[in-house]
Ligand SMILES: Nc1ncnc2c1ncn2[C@@H]1O[C@H](COP(=O)(O)OP(=O)(O)OP(=O)(O)O)[C@@H](O)[C@H]1O
């Protein structure tokens with residue numbers, strides 16, 4: 001009996017459709033005839049050996065029955081017979097390799113007589129996604145409304161759409177299927193993920209950022225997180241139309257950048273820090289030499305005179321790491337006019353502050369923090385990581401003289417990402433306290449609309465920034481009406 005027909009006899013996995021699990025008659029893996037093809041190369045349907053395959057059982061019994069699973073399996077086998085195991089080595093870019101598959105597939109599917117036309121089209125797309133793309137997450141990657149894909153386990157996938165997180169029906173066939181897709185993503189950039197190095201950062205060809213973790217650190221099986229970026233990076237106009245900021249605030253921040261103020265963008269995970277950094281970097285004058293330093297290159301600057309550097313992780317022997325700190329130090333020897341650091345998260349903060357304090361004004365970076373005050377403490381902690389044993393007052397003085405403005409972002413409960421605070425770092429007060437004043441705050445008082453969305457926007461507090469004179473002296477226009485006491489933004 002062929003593998004396909006054997007699998008075809010196994011009852012569907014999802015029971016009676018009422019949420020009651022099916023009686024699964026699992027086929028012991030040892031009973032499956034070998035075909036000479038590596039076991040990992042065969043997508044196994046979720047209801048065959050899936051409950052034991054890879055050791056991670058299906059934990060989502062409510063997932064609907066997938067009627068095309070048999071069809072896909074049979075088509076895969078037919079393609080394997082036709083084209084051999086190289087089928088699974090494809091990167092999906094080489095036309096010479098891809099063409100035979102696309103040509104053979106319609107004939108293979110033509111043998112599935114029971115299929116309706118729409119199921120045939122669906123099966124075709126699923127098989128192409130499987131072989132040339134990233135399997136069940138490929139449609140999510142194509143969907144422009146999806147901004148994040150979170151594969152918690154092979155059968156439990158969540159996405160973020162319009163700032164809200166939803167579970168989706170898509171699922172991998174089993175643990176080994178998910179692992180195969182992860183391997184394909186990471187091997188493309190020359191990395192690997194296994195028990196010895198169970199977490200990895202990678203990027204998809206379109207620039208989307210990927211993180212994968214696998215057992216033993218991922219207790220319930222491999223997990224994958226994909227941060228998508230829109231094909232065209234967001235512009236200031238886009239962010240204004242999303243309500244993240246107002247035109248006045250965009251003008252104000254542009255003036256701060258032209259006036260060479262040092263700006264820190266602060267926010268929680270996924271609050272839009274990198275996106276705003278990219279937009280604000282767009283205001284950097286194109287006649288200046290800009291050096292960008294990132295953990296994983298995400299910024300897409302439009303200026304020409306840009307030099308990009310990226311963190312390099314240690315190799316498998318633990319050697320060869322080039323840290324953000326190394327890169328910041330090196331950047332200082334490259335005659336930068338401006339340094340843009342994707343995110344400071346370790347002792348690199350000390351070098352960044354020193355750079356800001358020693359003639360590299362107008363630098364930009366982001367910090368993972370929940371408020372401007374919190375971002376000062378984060379910077380303090382990171383400077384301490386440098387192990388210089390500096391007194392706390394000295395650290396705070398460094399911070400207060402380096403950082404001019406902190407822009408706080410948040411993903412609000414309605415899913416929207418907003419600037420919620422723009423704070424000026426004024427200096428030091430008695431008692432080692434960094435003094436700050438809020439220039440703009442989000443108007444939560446405006447309440448919510450019928451859909452639960454916050455109606456407010458970020459508004460001027462009316463306080464006049466101390467650095468205003470510095471900007472006006474340089475002839476940078478700032479609309480002073482903004483800061484008339486009591487004026488709206
Ligand atoms: N203002 C915005 N409005 C709507 N979507 C946004 C906005 N800013 C960013 N996004 C989307 O939100 C996601 C997260 O954005 P981004 O990577 O900039 O966040 P982050 O704060 O840098 O995250 P991390 O902490 O993981 O580095 C992306 O998919 C991005 O396209």
Ligand SMILES: [Mg+2]
Nearest residue numbers: 273274275343
């Ligand atoms: Mg980021």
